[in-house]
Amino acid sequence: MEPAPAPQAPARLNTTPSWLLGQAATHAHRLVAEALGTVGVRGYHYRLLAALAEIGPTSQADLGRSCGIDRSDVVAALNDLADRGLVERSPDPGDRRRNVITLTVAGRRDLRRMEDALDRAQDTLLAPLSRADRDQLIRLLSTLVAER
Amino acid sequence: MEPAPAPQAPARLNTTPSWLLGQAATHAHRLVAEALGTVGVRGYHYRLLAALAEIGPTSQADLGRSCGIDRSDVVAALNDLADRGLVERSPDPGDRRRNVITLTVAGRRDLRRMEDALDRAQDTLLAPLSRADRDQLIRLLSTLVAER
DNA sequence: CCTGATACGTTGGCGTGGCCAACGTTGGTA
DNA sequence: TACCAACGTTGGCCACGCCAACGTATCAGG
Secondary structure (H helix, E strand, C coil), rough: CCCCCCCCCCCCHHHHHHHHHHHHHHHHHHHHHHHHHHHCCCCEEEEEHHHHHHCCCCHHHHHHHHHHHHHHHHHHHHHHHHCCEEEEECCCCCCCCEEEEEEEEHHHHHHHHHHHHHHHHHHHCCCCCHHHHHHHHHHHHHHHHCCC | CCCCCCCCCCCHEEEEEHHHHHHHHHHHHHHHHHHHHHHCCHHHHHHHHHHHHHCCCEEEEHHHHHHCCCHHHHHHHHHHHHCCCCEEEEEEECCCCCCEEEEEEEHHHHHHHHHHHHHHHHHHHHCCCHHHHHHHHHHHHHHHHHHC
């Protein structure tokens, strides 16, 4: 009657970088989802709002490109955001194929709330690491991502 | 006519640890999926085979627990593996609620092929990092995961 | 012995994130 | 004018993770 026979994954995995990366990312994702959940929003929504705040009113296509979300997924997420009044869709007078997406005041307000919650999530995530270790981690991950 | 207006995500994200973690994990997952794909298998399948090779014949429940896969997902993945003859399901004579899962010879062979492919994927993933940096990364990620 | 809690395998479903194909519309260009 | 490209939109697929429910089987307590 072993108390806890197998705590986690096969030993092979626990030293495999891609596995550790996945586990850490899952953990981080959980914290982030929880944080965004307090504002009633998902990852796509936040990303779009953040991009919008950064680059100003844009077409859906540019918006999607600027944050790595597929055109079709942008549509759905923007529907949610527009329904909640965080964003406004208006036809581009200069190019009738496009919609111009604008961040509303409410959108800017909620974005702030999201970022506050996210900052707290980052702190929770990085809590077990020293300041120097955090910088190291960011450096290493950036290197990996750059090589993508 | 800017050549490439926005290369990637909102600036806010590119320094956010959880975002970098996710990006790196996605990249790693892509490499891993590609590697496992050469053996015609997905993540769940590999994990189960690896766990099975490590702890020997076990019930589905224990198997799932040992590699963090939900019971219901274990069923489906084992169906695939059994259909391909990589694994054998037999009723446990000592406890008729259980199935004993056994790794077949073919299963052990394919597992080897998966691990070879995975080793290559890890090398590709870590290519941009020095030996010391790789160790650092593993250490930092392990710390994060341990705090989960 | 019986009863109730618990574990098992299984089915079916939901949500997130990522991707692709196709369509009709509009723009730009040869 | 014809053609191709980009746009927004619909609809679909996959991987992974998680949960609820069911019928069966086991086991511990009364």
